Ligand SMILES: Cc1cc2nc3c(=O)[nH]c(=O)nc-3n(C[C@H](O)[C@H](O)[C@H](O)COP(=O)(O)OP(=O)(O)OC[C@H]3O[C@@H](n4cnc5c(N)ncnc54)[C@H](O)[C@@H]3O)c2cc1C
């Protein structure tokens with residue numbers, strides 16, 4: 001069985017981003033970039049399935065500029081077997097629909113039984129790609145997964161939903177998107193990082209798949225949200241309750 | 252004239268308040284609004300939807316395969332219906348987020364996720380980068396799929412009396428099936444729509460301490476309970492209590508953060524609250540930068556005192 005894991009390079013979750021003045025976008029110059037944390041969880045899950053004998057090959061795929069190859073190397077160091085990089089021009093905006101179409105082309109060519117991807121990218125916070133891919137493929141989807149159990153020709157996915165947890169049974173092939181509690185990703189060891197450098201990585205272009213990546217949405221501007229000012233410090237619980245009652249009027 | 256299909260969030264026998272909030276966003280688009288109640292034995296939910304003010308019609312699709320909101324079945328129902336609508340609107344709840352992108356892909360349009368304001372019928376405001384930037388985005392496409400951050404919109408009034416019409420769902424897709432749910436039961440208000448939220452973090456140290464120290468305060472205030480990711484990951488509380496960028500986004504009148512440091516991912520889920528109170532023993536914790544009232548104190552002392560003070564004040 002083959003597993004495909006799409007991985008995205010995003011601004012590291014520890015970075016507090018800055019909005020460029022004039023509404024033109026986010027200042028991404030010299031900002032630390034990392035693999036989207038949900039995608040680390042996706043790679044880890046695929047590797048665990050393979051280690052338990054549930055899969056024979058893991059393919060990591062990323063869509064993005066040349067540097068996206070670093071993200072694929074990280075996936076290879078965690079334990080993916082080979083990579084596919086679909087290179088897009090530096091600074092090009094690739095929307096989830098285009099990403100899903102490109103991933104569909106890769107699925108058509110590679111015929112994996114399972115695609116595991118992040119539930120959301122922490123930069124654009126769209127939370128769409130996996131569901132769109134499943135829709136385009138006509139495959140079932142198990143989103144926001146906190147547990148994945150393989151069965152004969154099917155997969156049981158426990159999902160984090162608003163009221164708690166829910167478990168679904170999906171016919172394979174299927175798409176699974178990861179939530180935070182699915183696993184704790186390992187740190188790649190130095191020998192594995194070295195080994196990852198020698199694993200095969202193929203480079204493609206969106207044109208190779210005949211997919212038009214022109215954005216559908218027009219971003220008119222990007223601004224900074226109104227910032228909240230720090231308020232006052234209170235010295236005691238009694239003062240706090242008093243202020244909430246008389247000053248804030250919320251009690 | 253523009254027509255909007257609003258996907259109702261419900262449990263078959265009750266309508267979720269998220270529906271009324273998404274309706275408030277849909278009404279800003281202008282045009283006729285039809286609410287789709289897809290479920291099984293969901294007449295009660297449909298009747299509640301018909302009472303929401305500003306709804307022209309309620310469509311009910313009742314079938315066994317729709318009982319649990321499976322994305323494959325719900326999308327298969329919605330996609331052909333969209334021939335008669337310009338825009339699909341749904342609350343950005345776990346189920347809205349699950350179903351809508353699947354519909355958008357089938358319609359070959361981009362979805363606009365998690366909007367916080369409607370600028371015009373085709374232009375929306377949405378937060379990106381954990382709310383550290385606000386994007387104004389326009390969709391020139393023929394059809395639109397929009398999910399709504401419910402904390403950014405008021406509830407709709409309930410003085411309507413829309414007609415209820417049955418719609419026949421397509422045959423079951425059958426790719427997925429529901430096995431079981433482990434839902435958290437609680438008598439407290441729902442986290443996403445509560446007027447007061449009391450949240451605990453890693454500082455609480457254990458599930459027992461949540462019960463012993465935090466819950467009595469929440470009880471006095473009639474508040475919903477929330478938590479940081481660290482508290483959920485450590486198993487102190489269930490996953491549905493997580494507030495933040497990747498959990499629930501809340502904007503109550505009062506948000507009380509106890510033993511929470513204030514990481515950007517947590518702030519993303521609560522910084523639009525009207526009044527924020529932080530209790531933390533570390534005076535340098537970033538949560539104090541957004542708190543209206545900050546108390547530097549040990550929570551194990553402060554919480555029992557707070558409970559007593561609230562009791563004294565008649566809560
Ligand atoms: C101001 C701004 C600038 C941007 N600049 C760029 C840029 O320079 N380059 C760029 O690529 N994007 C850029 N983006 C993001 C881009 O527009 C899309 O948002 C993004 O490609 C897909 O949306 P998402 O990641 O939010 O999707 P989500 O649906 O939230 O992603 C879910 C999952 O899908 C998978 N996935 C998503 N995208 C990819 C990918 N590219 N490759 C592999 N797997 C993926 C991952 O597993 C991810 O966890 C920018 C966005 C903004 C707002």
Ligand SMILES: Cc1cc2nc3c(=O)[nH]c(=O)nc-3n(C[C@H](O)[C@H](O)[C@H](O)COP(=O)(O)OP(=O)(O)OC[C@H]3O[C@@H](n4cnc5c(N)ncnc54)[C@H](O)[C@@H]3O)c2cc1C
Pocket residue numbers: 013037038122451452453454455478479480481482493494495496497498499509510511512513514515516517520530531532533536548549550551
């Ligand atoms: C991809 C990703 C997504 C994430 N999504 C979310 C999300 O949605 N929501 C979220 O909350 N986090 C999220 N996080 C995690 C976030 O980065 C922080 O790790 C988390 O919010 C920390 O939780 P905390 O404040 O409870 O713990 P800590 O940061 O450990 O803070 C504990 C605080 O308790 C205080 N404290 C300890 N003991 C006491 C005491 N006795 N009395 C008073 N104060 C005390 C300490 O001073 C400290 O400030 C995400 C992270 C990633 C990478």
